[in-house]
Amino acid sequence: MSEAPMRQAAAPVYAQVHVMAQNAQPKAGKPSGNVQQLADALNNLGRYKQMGVLGQGTFGVVIRAVDPEANPPQEVAIKLLPRGDFVKNFKTYVQREILHQSSLKHPFIVCLKEVFLTPTHLAIAMEYAQGGDLFKYVLRHAPNCRLPETQARWIFQQLAIGLDYCHRRGVANRDLKLENLLLDRDGSDGTRPLLKICDFGYSQGKHELNSSAKTGVGTPIYMAPEIIYGGNRYDAKKADIWSCGIILYAMLYGRYPFNAKERDYARKIVTAAYVLPQDVEVSDLCKDLMTRVLVADPDKRLSMEEIRAHPWFLHQLPEGALEMNSWYMQKPPYLEQYMARIDAIIEQAQVKGNPDDEVISVCL
Numbered sequence: 391m392s393e394a395p396m397r398q399a400a401a402p403v404y405a406q407v408h409v410m411a412q413n414a415q416p417k418a419g420k421p422s423g424n425v426q427q428l429a430d431a432l433n434n435l436g437r438y439k440q441m442g443v444l445g446q447g448t449f450g451v452v453i454r455a456v457d458p459e460a461n462p463p464q465e466v467a468i469k470l471l472p473r474g475d476f477v478k479n480f481k482t483y484v485q486r487e488i489l490h491q492s493s494l495k496h497p498f499i500v501c502l503k504e505v506f507l508t509p510t511h512l513a514i515a516m517e518y519a520q521g522g523d524l525f526k527y528v529l530r531h532a533p534n535c536r537l538p539e540t541q542a543r544w545i546f547q548q549l550a551i552g553l554d555y556c557h558r559r560g561v562a563n564r565d566l567k568l569e570n571l572l573l574d575r576d577g578s579d580g581t582r583p584l585l586k587i588c589d590f591g592y593s594q595g596k597h598e599l600n601s602s603a604k605t606g607v608g609t610p611i612y613m614a615p616e617i618i619y620g621g622n623r624y625d626a627k628k629a630d631i632w633s634c635g636i637i638l639y640a641m642l643y644g645r646y647p648f649n650a651k652e653r654d655y656a657r658k659i660v661t662a663a664y665v666l667p668q669d670v671e672v673s674d675l676c677k678d679l680m681t682r683v684l685v686a687d688p689d690k691r692l693s694m695e696e697i698r699a700h701p702w703f704l705h706q707l708p709e710g711a712l713e714m715n716s717w718y719m720q721k722p723p724y725l726e727q728y729m730a731r732i733d734a735i736i737e738q739a740q741v742k743g744n745p746d747d748e749v750i751s752v753c754l
């Protein structure tokens with residue numbers, strides 16, 4: 391058996407940033423997660439009211455807060471990155487996260503609301519997804535950590551539609567995984583959660599997509615064969631589609647198709663040597679789609695268009711879902727007008743602030 395049990399995926403690998411992270415973190419100071427320190431940082435803004443800490447990722451602490459000035463008051467999630475060396479060392483990551491994600495306005499993508507600078511932190515306020523991440527959602531389906539096929543299809547449909555929109559906008563995510571897919575509710579009341587793709591820190595933008603990607607990015611067990619194989623020239627959109635196949639597999643079987651603990655797991659990914667467990671009942675149509683997505687050769691892998699035309703994908707797809715991206719594409723990317731101000735904030739975030747500095751902010 392080569393499949394792996396459901397464990398939190400290892401941190402993403404980003405050939406340059408990852409090495410930098412390892413070298414720079416002690417000096418730059420990883421966010422401590424100290425609640426009082428975070429509260430102080432927010433008090434300087436005097437607008438958001440902190441409600442608790444949601445978690446800490448590789449690049450920052452995320453807190454839950456309320457915007458009391460919104461009508462009605464609105465819950466938000468705020469990612470806090472310490473000002474100074476930290477932002478300086480991870481400037482590319484920070485720029486990608488803010489610039490790419492703020493150009494994406496879609497119901498299946500976490501919406502960035504405001505970027506602001508406190509004396510201590512660069513803060514990114516975004517839509518709060520109260521259902522948590524898909525990894526935990528799948529784990530809650532005890533005892534097997536598997537979603538019923540209809541539920542997995544609903545999530546996959548949203549993922550494909552959200553990702554299709556990103557790709558049409560010229561953005562490839564490059565770190566799609568269960569942990570980076572959030573849900574607007576936990577579904578415990580029987581309603582179907584809406585998916586929210588988040589974390590665009592490793593994404594590739596329009597200007598970069600015209601040429602192929604040059605940096606091997608992603609989380610190992612979700613990484614496409616062409617990245618592992620060569621790593622220096624690949625189509626990031628096709629690599630995203632592979633990751634969707636891994637996500638679908640994990641939702642259905644409650645395990646991953648490849649086991650990063652095995653010595654030859656990289657070879658298995660490169661040759662797409664995975665098995666479909668026989669102990670789980672999955673329809674033939676679903677297996678047909680999954681095995682045509684998890685194809686080692688990116689040229690033979692299903693394209694987004696082909697996925698969207700596949701009968702398993704189309705089954706029980708809500709009316710109008712196929713057309714919704716054309717509608718969202720009509721909305722002009724408003725980003726240009728904010729670009730200079732966002733750049734200025736990121737520039738300023740590379741130096742530490744003073745306690746009496748005025749808070750600078752851009753609403754997106």
Ligand SMILES: Nc1ncnc2c1ncn2[C@@H]1O[C@H](COP(=O)(O)OP(=O)(O)OP(=O)(O)O)[C@@H](O)[C@H]1O
Pocket residue numbers: 401402444445446447448449450451452467469500516517518519520522523569570572588589
């Ligand atoms: N908009 C949001 N709504 C609700 N929870 C969120 C939101 N954004 C992030 N979180 C949660 O906050 C925690 C930290 O998120 P973050 O994106 O910084 O790191 P990560 O995805 O866990 O790690 P990494 O950046 O290393 O991949 C995670 O548990 C994540 O689910």
